[in-house]
Amino acid sequence: MTAVRREDCEARDAADPLAPLREFFEIPDGLTYLAGNSLGPPPLNSVARVLATLRTEWGEGLVRSWEAADWWDKPVTLGGRIAPLVGARPDEVLVGDSTSVNLFKVAVAAMRLRADRRVIVTDRDNFPTDLYMLEAAAELAGGAEVRRVDDAVALADCLDESVALVELTHVDYRLSRRHPMDEITRAVHDAGALMVWDLAHSVGAVPVALDDCDVDFAVGSTYKYLNGGPGSPAFVFAAARLHEAMRQPLVGWHGHVRPFAFEPDYAPAPGIRQFACGSPPIVAFASLEGSLEVWQHVEPPALFAKGQALCDLFIELVEPCLAAGGLELVSPRDPARRGSHVALRHPGALAIVDELARRGVLGDFRAPDIIRLGIAPLYLRYVDIWDAAAAIRAVLASDVPGAGS
Template identity: 50%
Template sequence: MTGVDLDSIDLKHCEALDAADPLARFRERFALPDGVIYLDGNSLGALPKTALDRTAEVVGREWGESLIRGWTAHRWIDLPRIVGDKIGRLTGAEPGEVLVADSTSVNLFKLMAAALRLRPERRVILSERSNFPTDLYIAEGLIELLGGRHELRLADGTDIEGAIDDDTALVSLTHVNYRTGALHDMAAITARAHRAGALVLWDLAHSVGAVPVDLNGAGADFAVGCGYKYLNGGPGAPAFLFAARRHHAELRPALSGWMGHAAPFAFETGYRPAQGLERMLTGTPSVIGLAALEVGVDLMLEADGAALRAKSMTLGRLFAKLVERRCGRYGFRLASPADEASRGSQICFAHEHGYPIVQALIARGVIGDFRAPDILRFGFAPLYVGHADIWHAVDHLVTVMESREWDRPEFQTRASVT
């Protein structure tokens, strides 16, 4: 958007930006419904068209024809490592440092428990007060399971480094805040924790696929992430976990399942951990889910990471400016950092009528989401969201506000999923 005055930008400017976009070619590779502007890829990514063929192949040919032979004939058993290594290329990890398995919550439990075992003399898990709830709930449950000897200590996002002390065993943070999009400085926080003798666990749910991540460059110890947001792996896609190689030999899994055994098919009575990160596997891999996720990861690997981040920042900047310019009189307050370098690939606004406004937009085909108590959240997946989409989305928002469309009764009742 260099050289374009945001105070005067119009639809033609947006269309020109799309015509020059090096990532524009990816849009046709997603099955996006006609008439929909999809600004919720930070919650559930869009469907890659080739995922339809790939999952049909896994179900119809591999499962249908090979049956149980598929575990070796089609390397189903190796998929957690194969897809994990691909995600590792997106996150600055080495081969063998990322596995795809379970859900984000389960992986949080496994890595939190392992980290506390590595710091047995310390008792504090430090996290952010506004962290995603599952990260906090998992910590609470683990602390209770361990007999209450540990403490979950919460700090404001801007006070994390100052809250790390000699009693901190683990700093557990989400890299990009789900509610505001605020982006933590991974390298700085990790370095501060290491100076204090603590370990760090990063949740990359709102980062990988949209924000540059270099786990080893930052010296990270552990990380988790989901496959269904910017990686476009489908609803409930398998999650992933990362552990730096320097920790592998000392990791002791709290969920010591048979897939993490040194010899799963020896069917020994006692547990022996596998040599590498495979010891953090638990149960049988979700083959169909892994196959769909691999399609989304492969798409992401085709794209230039620098171009992804540049477009993400441009889309966010454009959206924030247009809402300010065209809807400023309606009481919207920017809840994301104003500095684009300090936020992920989403823009959030606070408004007292946030929920019905989002529902009115969805009814018009502009899909974002709502986060309690008052946040309208809009995510920008650079592979399939364009600049003209942003213009049209704000057009709809203007109409919703001017006409008070949001005040209609059908938009007031909260659904079970917001």
């Protein structure tokens, strides 16, 4: 048995300067929420912002709110608030559409910037939407080839003068492996290609330094660690040095340089605004805006350090089951190589996840045999980690069909 006791975790929570951040959220009593890497819980600020948007901005301001409440500029202003969380300039990030759609936009934009090259490289185990969208971008770019490699090590071997762009997910959605962004981006640039990162499992979870790493394009989700709400709009990053030359393919009127001139021909807006397309979801923006207010009270490095400490604690607490319970840790032990979720492999993973949910610990299952537990330090306590690990130990020791070792 582990030497860490529940009282030790209570003491760590009592001494934790970040503990009050949990008060921004309303998490049901008795629930240990370890699915925030899938859908973050609602911040109270989001609820208040949505109500104010519905009642005041929409209800009273009506169509005037496009100007009076700055609805028109929300994609840019919200992008500017996400920028510091990904190490970007405020004018390099825009919010809107989904991660999937934004990935399509940046993939085509990157292909156009390397029109003499015909290959897109990605990871075989990338999130499926990334694979689908890259294939679609390649097809529309006149039948370019998508080359799927086994991992980042194999990447180095296939970087040649035919490669236009490399797209990878920074933190692997299943196993929580974190790629070294600086090293890989440098290697891709050395080969003359452009680098696109998917930050869905990184933003709000681990440090990201897009400009310091000289990244070209990035996309990411806001409904996971940023707690923007179900389906809250994603973001897109394009390095300022590419703004002049880049051309994204979904040329809607919100990305036009003079949208209210209603001109018959498209001309891109300057800068990141070019990535806007059609009318944005203002009510969903309100929810995201409320959730981003929480980040004004956060020192990201301290928060990310707490996230890694919680993950380390969790691994330590389930260690006895790794030896004896048939459980395999498939996430890296090295915090610098890990995201903010922990993945465990077990043949009875589905039964275990279901039983944990019955015992008030909500995580998720990824086929065929992965238990995936999101450890979001904005609202999780050390004692939650202790409770989750205790529940796992109890389930493995029980006679739940398929779960016992």
